[in-house]
Amino acid sequence: MGVHVQRIWPDSTVACVATGPSLTREDCNYLRGKCRVIAINDAHKWVPWADVLYSSDRRWWNHYKGVPEFQGMRFGIGSGIGKKNPAGGKWTGVKILRNTGYLGLDMAPDAIRNGRNSGYAAVNLAVKFGASKVLLLGYNMGYIKGRAHFFGSHPPGLPQSASLYPGFRKNFEHMVKPLAELGVEVVNCTPETSLMCFPIKALRDALPDTAVAA
Secondary structure, eight states, X not given: OOOOOOOOSTTEEEEEEOOOTTOOXXXXXXXXXXXXXXXXXXXXXXXXXXXXEEOSOHHHHHHTTTOTTOOSEEEEEOSSTTOOXXXXXXXXXXXXXXXXXXXXXXXXXXXXXXXXXXXHHHHHHHHHHTEEEEXXXXXXXXXXXXXXXXXXXXXXXXXXXXXXXXXXXXXXXXHHHHHHHTTOEEEEOOTTOOOOSSOXXXXXXXXXXXXXXX
């Protein structure tokens, strides 16, 4: 049997934590115990206790040798549309989902849409796990004071996103309708965000201090 994502978090709140420059340790720590968390790429460094680590980039997985120190579930995506070949999956424990294209959502248990960026695919993954509410952190989708990520720039050989942000933002627009049809609420809790297709709200308003992870 191949890789299948199970609906193990029904009607839950899931935070997708990306690597945008506005991400703070304070906000990351605030999530703990209040919701499920999917770390995207290097965001796992600030949420090492996250439930899931996701990246669409096989170069990233290869550079970090599959991130074996991460204790939660690890997921990647096939290297091309229609493929399920290892895009990082050569590393033990990284589960590879079938790549079915750029736009919309794919709710098949073994597949995912990629939006040409890991943050997009992570939202699709959250919904497949059963999320009814998805919070976005670190989704700036643009530079702040010359910085693309909270940690600065990727090492040489890994992709830099400067020219890609407009396309990334446009792709997210194709996710809005299918999310609404599924009854999934997405709230962008990213300060100084350029991603405007979802409602924007402060993290502590979207996730009260009394919240408990389902």
